Amino acid sequence: MQHFEQSVYNLIVETSTNLPGDVRKVIQAAQEAEDRATRAGLSLSTIATNIEMAETNVSPICQDTGMPTFIVHTPVGANQIIMKQQIRSAIARATKDGKLRTNSVDSLTGSNTGDNLGPGTPVIHFEQWEKEDVDVRLILKGGGCENKNIQYSLPAEIEGLGKAGRDLDGIRKCVMHAIYQAQGQGCSAGFIGVGIGGDRTTGYELAKQQLFRHVEDTNPIPELQQLEEYVMENANKLGIGTMGFGGAVTLLGCKAGVMNRLPASFFVSVAYNCWAYRRQGVLLNAESGEIKEWIYPSGSDTPMKLAAADAAAEAVTEQAERREVVLNTPISEEQIRSLKVGDIVIINGEIHTGRDALHHHLMSHDAPVDLNGAVIYHCGPVMLKDEAGWKVKAAGPTTSIREEPYQGDIIKKFGIRAVIGKGGMGAKTLAALQEHGGVYLNAIGGAAQYYAECFKNVNGVDFMEFGIPEAMWHLQTEGFAAIVTMDSHGSSLHAEVEKDSFAKLAQFKEPVFK
Ligand SMILES: O=C(O)C[C@H](O)C(=O)O
Numbered sequence: 459m460q461h462f463e464q465s466v467y468n469l470i471v472e473t474s475t476n477l478p479g480d481v482r483k484v485i486q487a488a489q490e491a492e493d494r495a496t497r498a499g500l501s502l503s504t505i506a507t508n509i510e511m512a513e514t515n516v517s518p519i520c521q522d523t524g525m526p527t528f529i530v531h532t533p534v535g536a537n538q539i540i541m542k543q544q545i546r547s548a549i550a551r552a553t554k555d556g557k558l559r560t561n562s563v564d565s566l567t568g569s570n571t572g573d574n575l576g577p578g579t580p581v582i583h584f585e586q587w588e589k590e591d592v593d594v595r596l597i598l599k600g601g602g603c604e605n606k607n608i609q610y611s612l613p614a615e616i617e618g619l620g621k622a623g624r625d626l627d628g629i630r631k632c633v634m635h636a637i638y639q640a641q642g643q644g645c646s647a648g649f650i651g652v653g654i655g656g657d658r659t660t661g662y663e664l665a666k667q668q669l670f671r672h673v674e675d676t677n678p679i680p681e682l683q684q685l686e687e688y689v690m691e692n693a694n695k696l697g698i699g700t701m702g703f704g705g706a707v708t709l710l711g712c713k714a715g716v717m718n719r720l721p722a723s724f725f726v727s728v729a730y731n732c733w734a735y736r737r738q739g740v741l742l743n744a745e746s747g748e749i750k751e752w753i754y755p756s757g758s759d760t761p762m763k764l765a766a767a768d769a770a771a772e773a774v775t776e777q778a779e780r781r782e783v784v785l786n787t788p789i790s791e792e793q794i795r796s797l798k799v800g801d802i803v804i805i806n807g808e809i810h811t812g813r814d815a816l817h818h819h820l821m822s823h824d825a826p827v828d829l830n831g832a833v834i835y836h837c838g839p840v841m842l843k844d845e846a847g848w849k850v851k852a853a854g855p856t857t858s859i860r861e862e863p864y865q866g867d868i869i870k871k872f873g874i875r876a877v878i879g880k881g882g883m884g885a886k887t888l889a890a891l892q893e894h895g896g897v898y899l900n901a902i903g904g905a906a907q908y909y910a911e912c913f914k915n916v917n918g919v920d921f922m923e924f925g926i927p928e929a930m931w932h933l934q935t936e937g938f939a940a941i942v943t944m945d946s947h948g949s950s951l952h953a954e955v956e957k958d959s960f961a962k963l964a965q966f967k968e969p970v971f972k
Pocket residue numbers: 521522600601602603643644837838855856857858903
């Protein structure tokens with residue numbers, strides 16, 4: 459097994475940087491289905507470009523490289539203790555090389571271990587089988603989409619859909635609601651794994667296991683095949699679209715599995731995965747540990763480029779028609795008040811990253827830099843340091859709604875004019891934007907390579923003690939494009955899409971499966 463560790467390292471790098479062919483195909487199909495002149499269409503071409511960039515740069519597709527979760531099948535008698543040690547060293551090495559973000563955080567102290575190792579991380583499941591080879595599969599599922607997982611206990615009264623019983627039709631309602639409640643916050647268009655039955659723990663596990671299925675496969679259980687087909691036919695009618703901007707494509711895949719349950723329990727667990735659906739696998743020679751074959755089609759065989767170049771050309775034409783405003787930091791109130799939902803903003807100058815730990819801190823402390831007229835970017839980047847200093851390796855937006863309890867107060871306290879993130883924010887922030895004169899700018903979630911290119915220099919960093927993702931990075935920025943989705947006049951695209959999709963959810967109320 460001398461090559462085992464290297465093979466696992468290669469698997470990690472491939473999973474983080476090269477989206478598999480079956481996933482790429484459905485993203486391409488979404489591009490075809492979506493009107494390219496819309497916000498959703500433009501976002502999909504950015505996503506396609508980002509997928510290509512990650513492959514070329516051998517850098518993370520999305521900065522959130524998730525909870526590394528391995529499922530390993532070994533021949534009887536194989537030494538699992540050594541395998542576990544080697545998986546852990548491969549994880550630490552991939553982290554050091556900037557292929558994974560430092561994602562393992564002490565839940566009590568908040569300190570980041572810095573190497574992705576710690577109690578519970580990475581997750582490794584072993585299973586023995588009677589074959590000769592070792593099968594290692596890995597999924598990197600990010601925190602934003604993980605937060606949109608949901609579990610239902612039937613029978614239940616489901617918001618917008620009424621009564622859901624302990625039958626296939628009740629399950630159908632849970633799944634439709636799960637897609638609705640994710641809105642754009644899990645970086646739609648997404649994939650869902652559904653686990654029917656089990657207990658609360660095994661139900662979620664079953665849901666996540668479904669994400670290891672091939673996108674094109676067919677469910678062998680007729681009822682579940684029917685369910686999957688129904689969901690694929692109907693989910694897009696919710697109109698949530700890419701990043702929750704509204705649009706024709708909301709869901710890219712649905713896979714359901716079933717297991718027995720206790721008489722008293724009936725759980726339906728849904729694992730939501732963003733478009734950055736990073737999972738791969740390798741079959742290894744059990745003697746040498748060398749890779750014999752890859753389990754999922756390689757992304758390199760399905761280039762996004764044609765589609766990306768084509769769409770980019772159209773996007774240029776489109777941008778000529780769309781209002782585009784260039785803003786240099788610090789930004790004045792007058793400039794902000796002139797912006798409306800739908801405008802595209804291009805930001806130049808220094809901006810500052812800030813997410814959960816920073817927002818909490820700023821509630822009761824001063825800021826280390828002047829934030830008057832500033833732009834805060836909800837982002838936890840992948841950073842690497844060499845002799846020349848820090849470099850941004852991947853830097854897409856994080857889900858903004860987590861900052862909802864703080865954002866309005868912080869905007870007013872420090873005089874911030876723009877907040878960049880994804881998925882939108884709530885009523886409290888909207889009111890603060892209106893009162894103080896601020897905007898919320900939505901960037902494309904997961905497009906971490908695309909945005910990393912906009913950061914020309916790392917001017918400085920504060921709060922390194924929060925760990926790399928949570929630190930406050932001061933970034934010299936050029937040409938960062940984002941869409942105004944909440945303005946200073948009380949308009950919010952997110953509130954609109956949520957309201958529209960809720961109205962559309964009601965069409966799925968009547969029973970379908972008897
Ligand atoms: O932690 C992050 O960088 C992003 C997260 O995956 C999110 O979707 O909010």
